[in-house]
Amino acid sequence: MAPTKQLVLEAIKAVDSGRIASKFNAISRIGSTESGLNRLAYSESNKEALDLVTSWMREADLEVGIDPICNVFGTTRGAGKGKSVLTGSHIDSVIDGGRFDGTIGVVAGLECMRVISELGLRTKSQIELVVFAGEESSRFAFGTIGSKAIVGDLRIEQLYRLKDHDGLVLADVVRRFGGDPDRIADCRRKASEIGSMIELHIEQGPVLERIGKSIGVVNDIVSIDRLVLKIQGETIHSGGGLASMRRDALAGAAEVVLFVERMNKRYPNIRATAGNIQASPGTLNAVPGSATVGLDLRVLGDRRKYLAFLRLGVRRICQKRKLTFEFANVFHQDAQRMSRRIIGVISKIAREMKLDPYRISSFGGHDSLVIAKVAPVGMIFVPSIRGISHNWNESTDMKHVRLGTQLLLASLLDLAGLS
Amino acid sequence: MAPTKQLVLEAIKAVDSGRIASKFNAISRIGSTESGLNRLAYSESNKEALDLVTSWMREADLEVGIDPICNVFGTTRGAGKGKSVLTGSHIDSVIDGGRFDGTIGVVAGLECMRVISELGLRTKSQIELVVFAGEESSRFAFGTIGSKAIVGDLRIEQLYRLKDHDGLVLADVVRRFGGDPDRIADCRRKASEIGSMIELHIEQGPVLERIGKSIGVVNDIVSIDRLVLKIQGETIHSGGGLASMRRDALAGAAEVVLFVERMNKRYPNIRATAGNIQASPGTLNAVPGSATVGLDLRVLGDRRKYLAFLRLGVRRICQKRKLTFEFANVFHQDAQRMSRRIIGVISKIAREMKLDPYRISSFGGHDSLVIAKVAPVGMIFVPSIRGISHNWNESTDMKHVRLGTQLLLASLLDLAGLS
Numbered sequence: 001m002a003p004t005k006q007l008v009l010e011a012i013k014a015v016d017s018g019r020i021a022s023k024f025n026a027i028s029r030i031g032s033t034e035s036g037l038n039r040l041a042y043s044e045s046n047k048e049a050l051d052l053v054t055s056w057m058r059e060a061d062l063e064v065g066i067d068p069i070c071n072v073f074g075t076t077r078g079a080g081k082g083k084s085v086l087t088g089s090h091i092d093s094v095i096d097g098g099r100f101d102g103t104i105g106v107v108a109g110l111e112c113m114r115v116i117s118e119l120g121l122r123t124k125s126q127i128e129l130v131v132f133a134g135e136e137s138s139r140f141a142f143g144t145i146g147s148k149a150i151v152g153d154l155r156i157e158q159l160y161r162l163k164d165h166d167g168l169v170l171a172d173v174v175r176r177f178g179g180d181p182d183r184i185a186d187c188r189r190k191a192s193e194i195g196s197m198i199e200l201h202i203e204q205g206p207v208l209e210r211i212g213k214s215i216g217v218v219n220d221i222v223s224i225d226r227l228v229l230k231i232q233g234e235t236i237h238s239g240g241g242l243a244s245m246r247r248d249a250l251a252g253a254a255e256v257v258l259f260v261e262r263m264n265k266r267y268p269n270i271r272a273t274a275g276n277i278q279a280s281p282g283t284l285n286a287v288p289g290s291a292t293v294g295l296d297l298r299v300l301g302d303r304r305k306y307l308a309f310l311r312l313g314v315r316r317i318c319q320k321r322k323l324t325f326e327f328a329n330v331f332h333q334d335a336q337r338m339s340r341r342i343i344g345v346i347s348k349i350a351r352e353m354k355l356d357p358y359r360i361s362s363f364g365g366h367d368s369l370v371i372a373k374v375a376p377v378g379m380i381f382v383p384s385i386r387g388i389s390h391n392w393n394e395s396t397d398m399k400h401v402r403l404g405t406q407l408l409l410a411s412l413l414d415l416a417g418l419s
Numbered sequence: 420m421a422p423t424k425q426l427v428l429e430a431i432k433a434v435d436s437g438r439i440a441s442k443f444n445a446i447s448r449i450g451s452t453e454s455g456l457n458r459l460a461y462s463e464s465n466k467e468a469l470d471l472v473t474s475w476m477r478e479a480d481l482e483v484g485i486d487p488i489c490n491v492f493g494t495t496r497g498a499g500k501g502k503s504v505l506t507g508s509h510i511d512s513v514i515d516g517g518r519f520d521g522t523i524g525v526v527a528g529l530e531c532m533r534v535i536s537e538l539g540l541r542t543k544s545q546i547e548l549v550v551f552a553g554e555e556s557s558r559f560a561f562g563t564i565g566s567k568a569i570v571g572d573l574r575i576e577q578l579y580r581l582k583d584h585d586g587l588v589l590a591d592v593v594r595r596f597g598g599d600p601d602r603i604a605d606c607r608r609k610a611s612e613i614g615s616m617i618e619l620h621i622e623q624g625p626v627l628e629r630i631g632k633s634i635g636v637v638n639d640i641v642s643i644d645r646l647v648l649k650i651q652g653e654t655i656h657s658g659g660g661l662a663s664m665r666r667d668a669l670a671g672a673a674e675v676v677l678f679v680e681r682m683n684k685r686y687p688n689i690r691a692t693a694g695n696i697q698a699s700p701g702t703l704n705a706v707p708g709s710a711t712v713g714l715d716l717r718v719l720g721d722r723r724k725y726l727a728f729l730r731l732g733v734r735r736i737c738q739k740r741k742l743t744f745e746f747a748n749v750f751h752q753d754a755q756r757m758s759r760r761i762i763g764v765i766s767k768i769a770r771e772m773k774l775d776p777y778r779i780s781s782f783g784g785h786d787s788l789v790i791a792k793v794a795p796v797g798m799i800f801v802p803s804i805r806g807i808s809h810n811w812n813e814s815t816d817m818k819h820v821r822l823g824t825q826l827l828l829a830s831l832l833d834l835a836g837l838s
Contacts, residue, residue, distance in 0.1 A: 095700055096654070138702050204659040222658070226703050235515070237808035238692040238715045239641070239782030240623040243684040245806055250693055254676035261670045265662040273657040274669055275703040277696050277710075281514055283557055284645050284694040284715040284750075286809045291696075296657045296703040331703075363658030387664055389656035390705045 004418045007121065008410050012353070014115045015409060017402035024107045024401075027052055027091065028099040036096030036392035041134035041145065042070070042173045049091045053106060053131055060114040062129065067190060068183040069149040070133040070174060076116055079126035083195030085416040086128050086375075087112065087408060090135035090146075090367060097136070098394020100384070105200045106131055108405040112412055123416035125195055132367040133179075139164045141330075147370035149187035150194075156184060194375040196342060196415050199368040200408045201379060202396050206387025207360055214400045215407060216360035216381030217346050218338050221369045222271070223303040226331035227295040229256060229314060232324045235281060235289030246287055250279040252323045253291035259313045260295060269300040271363045272310070298363050300335070336369045342378030342415070349410045355403060364389070380404050380411075423837045426540060427829050431772070433534045434828060436821035443526045443820075446471055446510065447518040455515030455811035460553035460564065461489070461592045468510045472525060472550055479533040481548065486609060487602040488568040489552040489593060495535055498545035502614030504835040505547050505794075506531065506827060509554035509565070509786060516555075517813020519803070524619040525550050527824040531831055542835035544614055551786040552598075558583045560749075566789035568606035569613075575603060613794040615761060615834050618787040619827045620798060621815050625806025626779060633819045634826060635779035635800030636765050637757050640788045641690070642722040645750035646714040648675065648733060651743045654700060654708030665706055669698040671742045672710035678732045679714060688719040690782045691729070717782050719754070755788045761797030761834070768829045774822060783808070797830075799823050 030052065031038045031045030039045045050072060057064050057074030065073045075084070089105025109129040116127065137143030140162040148154040159171040159181045171181035203209075208216050233247035257274040264272040276294030299306050311327065318325045343359075350357035360381055368377045382400040386393075449471065450457045450464030458464045473491060476483050481493030494503070508524025528548040535546065556562030559581040567573040578590040578600045590600035622628075627635050652666035676693040683691040695713030718725050730746065737744045762778075769776035779800055787796045801823040804814040 094702060094704065101656075137704060143704075204656040206659070206661055206664055224658075234807070234812075235810045236806065237520075237623045237783060237810075238694060239643075239690050239717050239784075240625070240803070240806050240808045242625060242687075242806070243680070245625055246680075246683075248680065248692075250696060251676055251680045254673035254680075254693075257670055257673035258677070261662070261667065261673075264665075268661075271658050273667075273703070273706050274673075275657060275698065275705060275707060276701045277669060277698050279694065279696050282695045282713075283513065284692070284713050285513065285556065286694060287692050288694060289810070294701075294703050298658050364656055365658075384659070387655065387659050387661070388653070389659045390700075391654040391656075391708065393653075 012406045015406045037093045039093040040139045041092040042177045046092050061117045067187045068180040070179040071146040072131040074129040076127045080124045082125045084128045086197035088130035090132045094138040100202045108200045112409040122419045124419045125416040144370045147367035149184050150190045151373045152188045191374040197377045199379045203381040203384045204364045204389035208383035213358040214403045215355045215357045217357045218379035219359045220337045221362040222298040222300045223335040224333045225297045228328045229293045231291045238285050249291040250288040252321045253293050255317045271298040336372045338378050339376030346411045431825045434825045456512045458512040459558045460511040461596045465511050480536045486606045487599040489598040490565040491550040493548040495546045499543045501544045503547045505616035507549035509551045513557040519621045527619045531828040541838045543838045544835040563789045566786035568603045569609045570792045571607045610793040616796045618798045622800040622803045623783045623808035627802035632777040633822045634774045634776045636776045637798035638778045639756045640781040641717040641719045642754040643752045644716045647747045648712045650710045657704050668710040669707040671740045674736045690717040755791045758795030765830045
């Protein structure tokens with residue numbers, strides 16, 4: 001066996017699932033509540049978790065850096081000075097989220113870095129573990145903040161415009177977190193330093209578990225559109241209008257919710273969700289004159305076709321009920337294919353490791369989708385138990401995490417090149 | 420013609436629709452906004468409108484009194500000292516309500532009192548115009564506060580427990596309005612002084628307009644139940660779960676909203692409304708794990724039958740979707756028949772006036788329903804244009820208001836007895 005291959009095999013064996021689990025358990029305590037994990041972007045608990053990760057980076061002898069938007073990088077020392085191979089994910093969470101989403105990619109990446117340091121492996125390119133800032137959109141209705149800053153998709157004006165539920169401005173929040181919102185343009189320097197990236201993440205869906213696979217190699221990330229539908233009818237007294245006279249905006253909204261559910265059942269290549277709803281005036285002594293529904297549409301394929309289908313369905317429902325409506329597209333993200341080259345590297349190694357990798361599509365957005373704008377990117381998925389995610393019951397068996405970490409490590413070493 | 424009949428005819432002729440309209444317009448300006456009338460119970464604008472009515476009572480030479488919960492009474496002078504004949508309604512409104520609901524009954528009553536004063540009519544029983552405090556439940560999720568105090572259905576503890584959206588305690592609010600919450604037991608004195616009562620109100624429904632009648636004589640007021648349904652499913656990632664795996668609480672709630680709508684269409688003797696809804700967590704990147712629906716059920720007849728039907732429908736929907744649910748009955752008011760005697764008096768006079776009165780059921784609750792606990796009560800309805808109520812477009816033609824006022828005046832004089 002070639003010496004390089006031998007070193008990689010040793011590295012794979014050195015991956016310690018006990019150490020992964022103990023770090024994961026330690027970080028999972030930060031922000032944990034009875035209802036779920038609460039580590040909102042740029043919150044106190046997010047800060048505490050980030051400090052812990054930074055201390056671990058130092059223990060693993062990495063060079064630690066932080067950029068103005070508060071992405072944190074831990075870089076191997078002594079490597080060549082070419083473009084970096086990145087790995088990493090995020091440790092911020094949704095409200096009442098799960099412990100694995102994002103975090104496990106950081107903990108797995110950290111284990112890879114520790115093995116590299118401990119075995120004294122030298123690579124041609126340096127390898128960097130990155131903790132992306134503000135991946136989840138729950139706090140500012142705007143996600144992948146850190147990765148967007150890197151690729152230049154975040155403008156200073158946005159930092160001063162976006163507010164959380166308490167009215168706190170993102171720029172102020174970033175500053176208090178230790179960042180420098182007025183210097184976010186400097187985050188872009190990083191973009192030119194990225195040679196490639198691999199992110200390990202839980203699937204957040206049920207496919208791998210159902211087919212009994214440990215490893216998914218992500219082929220593409222679906223497009224995401226978020227729409228706010230406002231329906232207008234007429235407010236009347238709850239005791240007043242006969243059924244035939246009512247122009248009940250909430251009943252119209254309910255029909256839309258069920259239409260969206262039927263779309264989701266009918267087309268396996270989409271995920272359509274009505275995640276939010278309001279009725280106005282919202283008192284029980286009035287038939288709601290207006291209602292708002294928040295919709296999330298993820299499409300593997302032609303998003304325009306499904307958006308048109310959705311709009312048509314809503315139009316039919318509202319016309320029949322003599323309601324008017326308007327759509328606002330509040331968020332859009334194009335689909336993104338992962339790099340053919342990186343998919344090839346991961347798949348080849350996985351097959352060598354007898355992991356029987358499964359090519360999978362991601363219905364969740366990730367920092368990888370953003371970084372793919374400036375560098376070739378790949379993702380490794382590990383199974384989610386029952387497909388649950390963004391929920392306290394989110395879980396992944398540590399045996400899958402170990403295999404995923406081994407695959408990640410070998411892939412990073414392949415991309416970085418042992419010297 | 421008997422002198423009494425002659426006097427009543429003269430009184431009817433003296434009803435001045437110009438004067439009614441001008442008073443109505445003056446009071447309608449108070450609390451008017453672009454989106455509707457805003458005179459919430461015990462608010463500044465409610466106070467301003469009440470002060471205006473009180474000044475009009477004095478102009479009409481009435482003896483003005485206010486009780487500890489801030490019901491205001493204007494009493495004719497020089498009558499016999501028996502039990503009073505009451506008329507009146509309320510001038511507080513829902514949020515973004517209409518100008519006629521409640522207010523028109525007070526303005527019509529005031530016109531009756533002015534005619535009685537100006538013509539120097541002496542009655543055996545005194546007649547009182549009452550402005551009931553806090554009829555609408557919009558501010559404290561608790562209505563008919565003033566009338567409940569009169570009949571002894573309001574406890575001091577409730578005044579100290581009920582809070583508005585800003586957290587203001589009802590007792591404090593009443594005190595600031597000029598009342599004395601600790602003395603509400605004294606409001607009950609009034610109950611023993613009420614001989615009978617007639618309330619004029621807009622229909623808040625479309626029936627009279629549809630059949631082309633000016634006058635409805637209310638037969639009964641329906642029961643009202645308000646229920647809060649909480650549905651529990653499972654929160655998962657919007658991109659995660661396949662359609663078949665989802666236990667989407669909002670989709671279940673939507674099906675309940677449409678079931679309630681079908682109930683409303685199917686049974687003409689009920690009004691069923693889903694007036695409020697929430698989804699949790701309410702973010703677009705998660706399938707809602709729980710949802711809450713606020714329901715209002717008004718029944719003419721056997722309320723238990725329809726409540727059971729509703730619960731059964733919800734159970735079926737939730738079982739099919741593997742959701743759990745719980746109902747909370749947050750409000751209940753029994754149906755109330757109006758006094759046969761008073762219906763008889765109003766109907767006889769209406770027929771004499773060639774008004775072709777129509778016996779009607781009220782799907783709205785009223786102070787009359789509460790007062791009926793202690794005295795015989797009747798109600799006169801005038802049409803609502805298109806049945807709209809609790810909405811800025813609420814309206815009633817002044818010609819109907821004039822006829823209603825004339826009928827009210829003649830009926831009050833009949834009940835009080837000309838001396």
